Amino acid sequence: xxxxxxxxxxxxxxxxxxxxxxxxxxxxxxxxxxxxxxxxxxxxxxxxxxxxxxxxxxxxxxxxxxxxxxxxxxxxxxxxxxxxxxxxxxxxxxxxxxxxxxxxxxxxxxxxxxxxxxxxxxxxxxxxxxxxxxxxxxxxxxxxxxxxxxxxxxxxxxxxxxxxxxxxxxxxxxxxxxxxxxxxxxxxxxxxxxxxxxxxxxxxxxxxxxxxxxxxxxxxxxxxxxxxxxxxxxxxxxxxxxxxxxxxxxxxxxxxxxxxxxxxxxxxxxxxxxxxxxxxxxxxxxxxxxxxxxxxxxxxxxxxxxxxxxxxxxxxxxxxxxxxxxxxxxxxxxxxxxxxxxxxxxxxxxxxxxxxxxxxxxxxxxxxxxxxxxxxxxxxxxxxxxxxxxxxxxxxxxxxxxxxxxxxxxxxxxxxxxxxxxxxxxxxxxxxxxxxxxxxxxxxxxxxxxxxxxxxxxxxxxxxxxxxxxxxxxxxxxxxxxxxxxxxxxxxxxxxxxxxxxxxxxxxxxxxxxxxxxxxxxxxxxxxxxxxxxxxxxxxxxxxxxxxxxxxxxxxxxxxxxxxxxxxxxxxxxxxxxxxxxxxxxxxxxxxxxxxxxxxxxxxxxxxxxxxxxxxxxxxxxxxxxxxxxxxxxxxxxxxxxxxxxxxxxxxxxxxxxxxxxxxxxxxxxxxxxxxxxxxx
Numbered sequence: 001x002x003x004x005x006x007x008x009x010x011x012x013x014x015x016x017x018x019x020x021x022x023x024x025x026x027x028x029x030x031x032x033x034x035x036x037x038x039x040x041x042x043x044x045x046x047x048x049x050x051x052x053x054x055x056x057x058x059x060x061x062x063x064x065x066x067x068x069x070x071x072x073x074x075x076x077x078x079x080x081x082x083x084x085x086x087x088x089x090x091x092x093x094x095x096x097x098x099x100x101x102x103x104x105x106x107x108x109x110x111x112x113x114x115x116x117x118x119x120x121x122x123x124x125x126x127x128x129x130x131x132x133x134x135x136x137x138x139x140x141x142x143x144x145x146x147x148x149x150x151x152x153x154x155x156x157x158x159x160x161x162x163x164x165x166x167x168x169x170x171x172x173x174x175x176x177x178x179x180x181x182x183x184x185x186x187x188x189x190x191x192x193x194x195x196x197x198x199x200x201x202x203x204x205x206x207x208x209x210x211x212x213x214x215x216x217x218x219x220x221x222x223x224x225x226x227x228x229x230x231x232x233x234x235x236x237x238x239x240x241x242x243x244x245x246x247x248x249x250x251x252x253x254x255x256x257x258x259x260x261x262x263x264x265x266x267x268x269x270x271x272x273x274x275x276x277x278x279x280x281x282x283x284x285x286x287x288x289x290x291x292x293x294x295x296x297x298x299x300x301x302x303x304x305x306x307x308x309x310x311x312x313x314x315x316x317x318x319x320x321x322x323x324x325x326x327x328x329x330x331x332x333x334x335x336x337x338x339x340x341x342x343x344x345x346x347x348x349x350x351x352x353x354x355x356x357x358x359x360x361x362x363x364x365x366x367x368x369x370x371x372x373x374x375x376x377x378x379x380x381x382x383x384x385x386x387x388x389x390x391x392x393x394x395x396x397x398x399x400x401x402x403x404x405x406x407x408x409x410x411x412x413x414x415x416x417x418x419x420x421x422x423x424x425x426x427x428x429x430x431x432x433x434x435x436x437x438x439x440x441x442x443x444x445x446x447x448x449x450x451x452x453x454x455x456x457x458x459x460x461x462x463x464x465x466x467x468x469x470x471x472x473x474x475x476x477x478x479x480x481x482x483x484x485x486x487x488x489x490x491x492x493x494x495x496x497x498x499x500x501x502x503x504x505x506x507x508x509x510x511x512x513x514x515x516x517x518x519x520x521x522x523x524x525x526x527x528x529x530x531x532x533x534x535x536x537x538x539x540x541x542x543x544x545x546x547x548x549x550x551x552x553x554x555x556x557x558x559x560x561x562x563x564x565x566x567x568x569x570x571x572x573x574x575x576x577x578x579x580x581x582x583x584x585x586x587x588x589x590x591x592x593x594x595x596x597x598x599x600x601x602x603x604x605x606x607x608x609x610x611x612x613x614x615x616x617x618x619x620x621x622x623x624x625x626x627x628x629x630x631x632x633x634x635x636x637x638x639x640x641x642x643x644x645x646x647x648x649x650x651x652x653x654x655x656x657x658x659x660x661x662x663x664x665x666x667x668x669x670x671x672x673x674x675x676x677x678x679x680x681x
Contacts, residue, residue, distance in 0.1 A: 084121075139163065143528060151486065151537050158488050159524070161551045165499055166520045168254065172247050172506065172513035179243025180510050181218060183236065187229040208451065209371055210444035219447070219511040221439035222581035232600035237583040237593045244507050248566075251503065251559055259552040300537070308400065315399045334396050341392060341410060348381040348414060349421050356425040374445075375452035378418050382497070383456070386411040386490050408489050412554060415497050416561055423504065423565050431572065437581035439508045442569075446505025446512060453498050454519040461530045469534040486535045491527070492551050500558035504565050 085095045140163060148156040196216060206212030210220070217223060226236050284302045322330070355377035369376075389410045393403045426445050430438045465484060502516040584593065598609055611617055 140524065147528070147531060151531060151535070154488050155486055155531060157548055157551070158486075158491055159527070161492065161548070162495060162520065162524055162527070164258075165495060166517060166524070168251065168499075169502065169513045169517040169520060171250065172502075173517060175243055175247050175250070176506075176510050176513060179239045179246065180224065183229055183239055184218070184224055184227065188227050208448075210447045215440055215444070219509055220437075220443045221508050221510070222437040224510075224583050226583055226585070233597040235583075238597065240583050241593060243510075247506060247513075248503070248559075248563060252563075255552055255556050255559055259549060259556055312399055312401065330397055337392050337396055341389065344385055344388065345410075345414060345417070348385060348418060351377050351381060352418055352422055353425060356422060356429070372448060372452055374422060375449050378422060378449070379452060379456050381418060382415055382493075383460075385414055386493070389414075390487075404489060408493075408550070408554075411489065411493050412557065415493050416500070416557060419497065419500060420561060420565070427565075427569055427572070439582055443505055443508030443512075446501055447509055447515075449501045450498065450505070450512060450515060450519065453494070453501070454523065457494070457523055457526055461526050461534075465530055465534045484535045485538045486531050492554065495523075496551075496554045496558045499555060500562055503559055503562035507566055 085099060088095065088098065090098065140159070144156055144159055144163075147159060196213075202212040206214050214220075215222070224236060224240060229235055229239075284305075286298060352374065355373045386407065390403075390407045393406045393410075396403075396406070398406060426442060430441050469484065498516065498519070502512050505512045598606060601609070
């Protein structure tokens with residue numbers, strides 16, 4: 001079809017171009033003169049003069065020879081010859097010519113070489129199609145596309161982060177089964193343990209409090225005993241400890257990797273390489289859109305992003321025009337508002353302390369409320385104070401990005417600080433309690449926090465947001481009606497809070513990752529219902545480029561807090577025999593449980609382990625770390641210099657284009673003046 005309908009394009013020449021008095025020699029001389037006057041050549045000429053004699057002595061081509069003709073090197077040309085034609089930035093005629101040249105190359109290189117190249121292209125296409133198929137099989141992929149089309153990349157980033165947490169907790173469940181529950185199931189708990197039964201005093205209330213039947217179940221620390229698996233290097237305490245440490249280590253590696261990879265892309269496309277207006281104006285439209293509703297949404301996203309950019313620019317101009325008196329008044333106002341924030345944080349921590357120390361015995365319902373009073377206080381302050389912080393930041397006269405970051409920092413301090421203070425109070429309370437299974441008591445508190453966090457999400461959606469949406473549809477002028485926006489930072493903080501609770505409680509409640517996985521899957525559908533049925537797209541879009549890095553950084557802070565809490569609790573039990581249940585009974589603790597295993601090993605293995613744990617091994621380890629860090633720092637600096645050079649080349653290319661346009665306008669103006677003089681004569 002393409003050979004039958006060949007279309008020949010022809011350049012239209014004007015009278016001035018056909019009647020020009022400049023000869024070809026003069027044009028070549030003018031082009032050479034213009035080339036010498038380009039800003040990029042003028043900027044690089046000192047380096048060429050400095051490097052020219054050395055290159056001439058080495059017998060290499062001169063600097064102007066490789067630049068003036070604009071020939072590509074062999075390596076980029078080979079890369080272009082392998083790429084598919086649809087990926088090349090060429091017009092139709094150029095692609096047809098490239099296809100003909102490839103056919104001629106195939107006819108010249110021989111049968112085997114052409115077969116090898118065709119097989120390589122087919123393999124690449126097969127891998128690309130397989131990758132597309134696998135990406136389409138990811139869970140909730142269609143839902144993510146739908147949410148992205150209606151609410152933007154920022155809301156989609158929240159659901160991608162939620163899906164990532166689901167996969168992370170599923171990995172934790174697999175590790176818990178492989179290290180802890182699997183050996184206990186196959187080898188048993190021992191001969192002196194009672195079978196798990198539902199007693200007469202047990203009730204449904206125990207599933208909310210974590211007592212009774214649930215306290216004796218595999219959900220908590222006290223269920224797991226040494227059992228029949230009692231070899232020196234393969235026993236229940238070692239497997240339990242290895243499972244918990246593996247979960248913490250893998251979580252740390254995965255979260256740090258996601259954070260660093262996202263930060264690398266954000267840094268490369270950050271403030272140093274700003275392309276907001278150019279990208280949105282020239283490359284912002286998606287030409288694969290066929291649905292009119294999706295086209296309207298895309299237009300609104302581009303318009304809102306441009307409004308946000310213009311708002312930031314106008315704020316920068318307004319900030320530059322502030323007088324000294326206005327700055328003094330503004331700083332005084334910010335100081336007063338920060339004092340107010342500190343007072344609110346102090347009041348929140350005091351409320352958590354009062355709710356933690358409250359103990360009363362009344363009716364079973366009041367007893368249930370008293371047990372859930374600390375989670376209720378933590379949830380109440382975490383629901384109310386972030387919105388107050390958001391209102392306070394709006395009075396501080398910051399830009400929109402700084403307002404979001406300030407609110408996030410204060411909310412992170414509130415969320416993690418309130419949880420940290422509650423954990424500190426619980427550790428002191430459990431340590432001062434009568435001798436019993438204190439690990440189960442701590443695990444019950446984490447279990448109740450997890451339960452109450454999910455109940456808060458459920459009730460907030462179906463008992464507040466959805467009735468408010470119905471009220472807005474039926475009575476638009478009501479006081480409670482109004483547009484509901486999906487505030488991404490606050491919802492992400494809820495996920496980080498829940499995952500931190502899971503990390504803290506996994507040692508005391510091994511089934512907490514399984515419970516968290518079920519609650520996260522339910523939260524995914526609840527948030528989907530809330531977004532699609534109750535919320536509208538926000539006018540000021542939360543930037544999706546920085547959201548992923550921010551989410552994983554907050555998750556990393558939660559993981560560090562969980563590790564610090566677990567380390568502090570285990571350190572308190574290092575020198576005292578505080579284990580009255582669980583696998584560490586009989587004078588064993590986390591720090592000396594490996595001693596029997598090490599003594600049972602051969603003498604060379606014991607010598608190697610002693611050397612690895614001694615101070616003599618610290619010097620070569622430190623030296624190896626210095627070498628590795630030096631190599632990575634050197635590579636990072638080299639990549640940074642290469643990126644800066646590429647940015648300078650882009651800037652010089654744009655200056656060359658402006659210079660050529662200016663010279664072209666000058667040439668056209670001189671021709672018009674010459675034609676006017678000739679017509680006057």
